[in-house]
Amino acid sequence: MSTQATRRALFAGLSTLPLADRAWAEAPWPNRPVRLVVTFLPGGILDTLARLIAPPLQRRLGQPFVVENRPGAGGNVGTALAARAKGDSYTLLVGSSGPLAISPSIESNLGYSPLTDFTPITLLASTPLVLVVPANSPWHSLRDMIAAVKSSQGEFLYPTPGIGSPQLLAGEALRQRVGFRATPVSYNGSAPAVLAIIAGEMPYTFENLVLVAPHLAKGTLRALAVTSAQRSHMLPEVPTMEEAGLPGFQAGGWYGLLAPAGVSQEVVDRLHAATVAVLHEPDVAPRILEMGSLNISSTPDQFREHIRQETERWRHVMLAANAPLDREPANRQSTGR
Secondary structure (H helix, E strand, O other): OOOHHHHHHHHHHHHHHHHHHHHOOOOOOOOEEEEEEEOOOOOOOHHHHOOOOHHHHHHHHHEEEEEOOOOOOOHHHHHHHHHOOOOOOEEEEEEEEHHHHHHHHHHOOOOOOOOEEEEEOOOOOOOEEEEEEEEEOOOOOOOHHHHHHHHHHOEEEEOOOOOOOOOHHHHHHHHHHHOEEEEEOOOHHHHHHHHHHOOOOOOOEEEEEHHHHHHHHHEEEEEEEOOOOOOOOOOOOEEOOOOOOOOOOHHHEEEEEEEEOOOOOHHHHHHHHHHHHHHHOOOOHHHHOOOOOOOOOOOOHHHHHHHHHHHHHHHHHHOOOOOOOOOOOOOEEOOEE
């Protein structure tokens, strides 16, 4: 081949590269692996949910969905990371109520805004909290507890997984509704908080249903009420907070799938349809039910409104607090949420 012919062939080959790149970029989403950013360590509810939905999403959409744990600062680190991926449809967030609806009211430099830096896809699950006391507590009902704390002149301490947690906000909401002196004690996670109650170091706390259920079954904890609107199918004998004497009292953790802001509507629609279908699959729906959650899948607009309403609700609770919502335990234990 002549030098001139060789040059023509080379230039012809180079001229096709932009077209190939464009075809790859414009291929239907997804055309490469998608990462699911989880904002807490492996083993918790958020991580379990992500690993539950990843395989069926891969099956439905044809690309791997890879779980990436990015814990730190009560979930804020991973949430901020996902927010910075503006327009990146291959970075999704499996987010939770703490970073999305509580942290914005108590942290001044989050590095993200839940309502402007994310495109909500759907709610995935919602887990109620349970108001629990040690097995040997004299309180056998919420009314027993209310009568005791209102008549006491002392201050009550209760353990929580830390600032920004639904457990802490539920405890503060109870203090405000009933009117008594109480201060949360922050631990590095829910496990040591529950152990503090079992050991009788503190008189009560709100904690995740899935975490306390084994201890309730063993008889080392007693449940006074659940914070959901209806009784839990896992604890049908335990009344709601409203049934127990506090109308309108609801709290709990919720979890959802979000994309960064700037993702196309086509991707949002396809991801929403696939995720909602996954949540109804026979291998997925029962697992979510075992977490204490009924199916609460939503439209993107409903999810966005849910975030807005939850943010406002907990902001009012925090503004009404007349004491710092934090105290270090005397013997802090180290473990993950």
